[in-house]
Amino acid sequence: MTSDRPIHLAQALHGRRFLLSAWPWRALAYAASSVPVLAAPAVGVAVVAAPLLAVVSAVRQDRPVPLPVVGFLTVVAVALLALAPLLTVPLAAVERWRLRLVDPRPLPPPPNTGLAARWADAAGWREVAYAGWLGAVVPAAYTLFALLVLLDAALLAGPWLAGHADPITLGPTTVDTPGEAVPYAIVAVLLLPALGYLGGALVAGQAAVARWLLGGSADTALREVTRSRARLVSGYEAERRRIERDLHDGVQPRLTSLTVQLGLARLDVPDESPAAGPLAVAHGQAKELMVLLRQVVQGIRPPQLTDLGLAGAVRDLASGAGLPVTVRADLAWPVPELTETTAWFVVSEALANVTRHAGASRAEVRLAETGRTLVVEVRDDGRGGADPARGSGLTGLADRVAAVGGRLLLASPAGGPTLVRVELPCRR
Incomplete structure (x- = not known):
């Protein structure tokens, strides 16, 4: 059978064995570590929103608006917004590091610009937007989920709580005895898997927003290289x-x-x-x-593929690459010949580009089957800055990949690292 190991939480949620895997625990670790992280953004959001809240409160109570207080809070809020591109630097660094708990895919680092350029750099303001979202939306979502968990826990404990205290009111229904609480406890048990998936979806959504806002601009983000x-x-x-x-x-x-x-x-x-x-x-x-x-x-087919198979042929390429290359292959079954040949040429061209242009000290090649797709990833620790518009190597590689119905994606921010990811159909 083909390997179908998910590589991030959102993908794992589609699997039937999600609750039996390590992903729920990784999601729980990410959510738990979010609590202390979002404290500072939440305070910042409260300070920025304080003038508006003061005005709304005064209007609702039909009393004069305290202009000195509103003026002071407005000055503080404006100053905080002005300094936000600098204040969010450590938060963004922590979030990029934490994201690996639920999404280990490489995330391009922020542009290496000076402090003065933070206000003119779109990446800095995306980090500010992420901090605002983290301080305003995430606490509300976590609070709502925590209430659902507490409600389910109360229903589970109903048979032990009923009859020992005042009657338990559940909407229009009142529970007086343990026997009356048992059906609600059974429903609570049946809802536990749903809560597990709901919590995973909540964390996956938070991680997706983090990747979207912290993943860099369109010039450095993972992007598809397409050709006619x-x-x-x-x-x-x-x-x-x-x-x-x-x-x-x-x-x-x-x-x-x-x-x-x-x-x-x-x-x-x-x-x-x-x-x-x-x-x-x-x-x-x-x-x-x-x-x-x-x-x-x-048809041109490298003889190494016939003799060694895809994994062996890629290791043979790596041994002659001129720099240390780690090969990780997770292939449960032989790959179709056309896909196998395309994958070999992808690795060959990518390693040649690393040797000639990247200035890298090491590289890594990963081969994995995800469902009916063969994933080929080549990453290096070089200088980055690879651009399909500046040469024919990457576009020619994208042409070869597109010919078999696949796609090529590239992440190569200035300063590195570079990741070339190719997804090829693997139908048997």
Whole structure:
């Protein structure tokens, strides 16, 4: 069976074994660590909203608006907003680190700009927006979820609480005895899995907003490199015709002439001559070479894939990359031939780019099957800044991937790291 291991919490929620995995505990750790983190943003949101709250309170109580108080609070709120791009720097750093609890996918670091540029940088204001969301929306969501958990816990404890104190009121119903509380306790037990999924969805939503707002601008975020499939197919077809023409008009006539000359030479050399054996071997090799060239026209396939399989062929590539490369392969079944060949070329081109352009000290290759998709990831710790618009390497790679119905995604902020992720259909 194919490996279907989720790589982040939102993906794990779609699995039937979510509650039996480690993901609920990771979600709980993320939620618990959110409580002390959101305290400072919550105070900041309260300070910024204080002038409006003071005015609303005065109007509702039909009394004069305290202008000195409102003026002081407004000055404090404006000053806090003005300093917010600086004040949110440590919060954003902590949140990028915490995000790995529920979403270990690499998150591009913020642009390495000076303090003065924080006010002009969109990434700084996205961090401010995240702090505001963390201080205003997340506490309300967690409070509502905590009330649901407490209600479920009260229903579970109903059979032990009923009859020992005042009657328990549940909406229009009053519970006086343990027997009357038992059906509610059964309902509470049945709701426990729903609460588990609801809590996971709440944390996954928080993590998704964190990734969206802290993931950098459109220039550094993970983005899909797409190309025109029509141009792609016509380009590959033109290249195939060129190879056929070169073989037919250039290599094949010379090889045919060589084969004929060797055949004539064999006729002129007696069988008992010492040269007869080597000449026969050369004649046979020439004919085999003609067969091999015809196979090249039909489709190029690296021989390492045939001999070693995808994981072994990638390890063979890594051993000759010129820098330390770690290969992690989680492939439960052999990959279809076309997908396997595409994945090999992806790793080959990506490692070549790392060696030539990245200035990296190490790299990592990951191969994994997720459902019916083969995921290939190549990451390095180099200088980053890879841009498909500045060269044909990445766009050509995207062309090859698109030809088999896959997609290529790139994250390469200035200063690194760089991640190339390719998702290929893996249908059998």
